[in-house]
Amino acid sequence: MRTIANPIEGSEVRVEPKQSPGININGVAADLEHVSKADVRVDLLDDTRANDTRPDDTGADDTRSDGTRADDTGADGTRSDGTRAFVVEHVLGPLGLYGITAAEVVGIREEWDFARPEHRFAYATDAGPASVVGHPAGLPNPELAEALGRASVVRGESEPRQTVSQPVSFEAGGGEIQLRPAACGDGIEFDVQYEDASISVQVDPRETADDSLIDSVAQSTTPYLSPTDEEAVTHSVADLVSDIAVLGGFDDLVVDVTLAGAYHALTVGAARRAHEDGVVTFRE
Amino acid sequence: MSLPAPETVVERASDASTDGDVNVVVAGDVDTDSVERTDDGYVGETAGAVGRLAAGSAAGGTLHYPSPDFTAAGPWIVLAPLAGFVSTVATGVGEATVVAERETTSQPGRESITDQLSALLEAAQPTHEHYPVETDEQGVFTTGMTTFELSSLVVEDELRATFRVSTTPATRPSDVTDRFADVPGVERVDYETVVGVTRADPSAALREAVEAAHREVRGDCEYEWLPDPGVFATIPGGEKLALGTGTPRAGAFSRAQYQTCVELLETTLSNVDPRSEVGSPSNAGSDT
Numbered sequence: 097m098r099t100i101a102n103p104i105e106g107s108e109v110r111v112e113p114k115q116s117p118g119i120n121i122n123g124v125a126a127d128l129e130h131v132s133k134a135d136v137r138v139d140l141l142d143d144t145r146a147n148d149t150r151p152d153d154t155g156a157d158d159t160r161s162d163g164t165r166a167d168d169t170g171a172d173g174t175r176s177d178g179t180r181a182f183v184v185e186h187v188l189g190p191l192g193l194y195g196i197t198a199a200e201v202v203g204i205r206e207e208w209d210f211a212r213p214e215h216r217f218a219y220a221t222d223a224g225p226a227s228v229v230g231h232p233a234g235l236p237n238p239e240l241a242e243a244l245g246r247a248s249v250v251r252g253e254s255e256p257r258q259t260v261s262q263p264v265s266f267e268a269g270g271g272e273i274q275l276r277p278a279a280c281g282d283g284i285e286f287d288v289q290y291e292d293a294s295i296s297v298q299v300d301p302r303e304t305a306d307d308s309l310i311d312s313v314a315q316s317t318t319p320y321l322s323p324t325d326e327e328a329v330t331h332s333v334a335d336l337v338s339d340i341a342v343l344g345g346f347d348d349l350v351v352d353v354t355l356a357g358a359y360h361a362l363t364v365g366a367a368r369r370a371h372e373d374g375v376v377t378f379r380e
Numbered sequence: 381m382s383l384p385a386p387e388t389v390v391e392r393a394s395d396a397s398t399d400g401d402v403n404v405v406v407a408g409d410v411d412t413d414s415v416e417r418t419d420d421g422y423v424g425e426t427a428g429a430v431g432r433l434a435a436g437s438a439a440g441g442t443l444h445y446p447s448p449d450f451t452a453a454g455p456w457i458v459l460a461p462l463a464g465f466v467s468t469v470a471t472g473v474g475e476a477t478v479v480a481e482r483e484t485t486s487q488p489g490r491e492s493i494t495d496q497l498s499a500l501l502e503a504a505q506p507t508h509e510h511y512p513v514e515t516d517e518q519g520v521f522t523t524g525m526t527t528f529e530l531s532s533l534v535v536e537d538e539l540r541a542t543f544r545v546s547t548t549p550a551t552r553p554s555d556v557t558d559r560f561a562d563v564p565g566v567e568r569v570d571y572e573t574v575v576g577v578t579r580a581d582p583s584a585a586l587r588e589a590v591e592a593a594h595r596e597v598r599g600d601c602e603y604e605w606l607p608d609p610g611v612f613a614t615i616p617g618g619e620k621l622a623l624g625t626g627t628p629r630a631g632a633f634s635r636a637q638y639q640t641c642v643e644l645l646e647t648t649l650s651n652v653d654p655r656s657e658v659g660s661p662s663n664a665g666s667d668t
Contacts, residue, residue, distance in 0.1 A: 216469070217603040219469060222581075
């Protein structure tokens with residue numbers, strides 16, 4: 097287990113140390129069970145918890161057209177929508193690239209940017225802007241990556257490493273992916289194709305990745321906003337680390353993937369398929 | 381699932397049952413003369429509204445057409461071009477009038493009227509630090525931005541341009557007027573709110589009925605804003621939600637969109653338990 101020694105901040109989020117394995121975002125566990133949306137982005141949802149990421153202020157942003165304010169709760173005093181964390185891959189990618197496996201992530205955004213669809217979603221469900229932890233420029237949070245680079249890391253007890261016992265193939269949205277077993281301790285080899293660009297990287301989700309890789313990934317915009325296929329495929333490394341390593345829990349794999357469109361359905365779907373097929377194995 | 385002929389859609393809607401527990405109304409104008417039925421659905425200027433009206437007739441509930449009875453008891457579902465999303469928020473509308481001294485080319489060093497108009501229209505264009513809003517035809521980003529649409533332009537002794545302004549909860553009158561401050565010759569900008577932003581606050585039971593229907597039919601439930609206040613803003617009280625398929629100004633509404641719209645509404649209606657607290661006066665929520 098690896099966590100940080102002291103709290104740090106990046107764009108949109110504060111990350112605090114955690115003394116037990118696993119990453120929480122706004123109190124929701126970052127695992128496959130809590131993924132409620134995986135296509136153009138990844139959202140986590142815990143529908144057993146009331147949403148507590150509403151803005152504390154009483155500014156005009158929450159003022160209705162007639163000057164009144166929306167109540168803090170639904171008409172019957174409850175919320176049907178639980179705690180939702182939007183665009184978590186922009187946080188989980190950098191954490192995974194730095195090998196952080198235990199952390200409490202809290203959204204800190206206070207201002208609305210309604211040009212962002214996730215902010216409109218949050219406003220419509222009476223959640224606050226802090227529920228959106230994705231980076232406003234579509235980047236894998238370079239400010240968080242920089243802070244992680246300066247942070248002291250604390251190691252806890254080692255845990256079994258996760259891989260697959262046999263290959264898992266999955267297709268979705270025009271893309272295809274295969275997860276293959278790798279030797280214990282090898283980490284994950286990602287061989288990625290996106291449009292006319294490709295990239296091959298090696299990442300151990302329990303160690304800090306190469307500085308130049310982290311820097312290039314953190315500075316690359318999401319494919320929807322990316323000016324080139326090369327930048328898009330570089331960005332996708334953060335998404336793959338988020339979805340396969342952090343959410344899927346894998347430590348040792350060889351991943352061959354051709355990405356297309358809303359590819360989180362592919363990457364999260366592959367991790368889910370491995371669990372459904374019963375081929376996930378653990379080794380000391 | 382067969383699509384009714386456009387000319388019969390209005391007749392069916394007018395004769396629809398009025399004994400449901402949930403009120404249903406369709407946003408937007410319906411003009412069946414402008415719509416044709418094809419093998420794949422409806423095409424024409426109001427194809428979406430016609431398709432959603434047909435879906436409303438097929439799914440049940442108390443369909444209000446052509447004139448909604450806003451005194452009716454119970455919750456309201458608005459069928460709107462939401463591409464399968466759910467909405468509790470509708471953008472507002474304002475009107476901005478820019479009055480400027482007319483520029484002439486006879487005065488050296490000053491811009492021509494063409495330059496002045498170009499500056500005016502450029503000032504009205506959306507901009508964003510990170511997103512390609514200039515080419516955002518689907519409204520992925522601009523739905524949540526203060527945007528301007530030129531509605532009239534008079535150039536006589538002075539230049540007078542009127543814009544329809546789509547507003548958000550973040551829109552401030554000063555933002556609107558400041559927008560045109562650098563246009564050459566501007567003397568004043570008048571702004572008034574026509575319809576404020578609507579933010580409904582439906583009961584948890586109504587939300588859950590709608591959300592569960594979307595999870596069942598579409599596999600997920602996502603929220604988006606209505607790009608026009610329309611009938612959603614007019615319905616009194618907060619016990620209302622909008623849903624529906626199709627996109628604004630699409631000019632076509634497919635058979636698949638019709639089927640999904642019917643399924644979403646049917647499932648929502650079946651999820652509303654009349655014994656629940658949905659729509660009860662003590663839980664009607666507050667309006668905008």
